[in-house]
Amino acid sequence: MPYANSDYCHLMLNNLDLPFDENKYKHITELCNVHKLTYKLYKDVTEDKNNFYSRIVRKEEYAKSSNQW
Known part of the structure; x- marks a missing residue:
């Protein structure tokens, strides 16, 4: 079984309120x-329409309007 650090599953949570950054998201x-x-x-x-939370929740809206994701 591959090793996985359990801290990684909290990284997105810790960034939800921060301005969205495509590189950080990837x-x-x-x-x-x-x-x-x-x-x-x-x-x-x-x-807020420009943070990680917004981009995750409204993923389809961004994909349609900006041809991203």
Whole structure:
């Protein structure tokens, strides 16, 4: 069984409120394909359209509008 660091599944959670960065997103998803997220977020995080949370939740909207992902 391959070794996997359990800290990796929290990386995305720790970045949800930060401005989205494509390189950081790719790095995190390459480290781990299972991520611990939460539904307990402040309103300013859920309403921000440029953070990691927004890009993950609204993935289809971004893909259609910007031809990314």
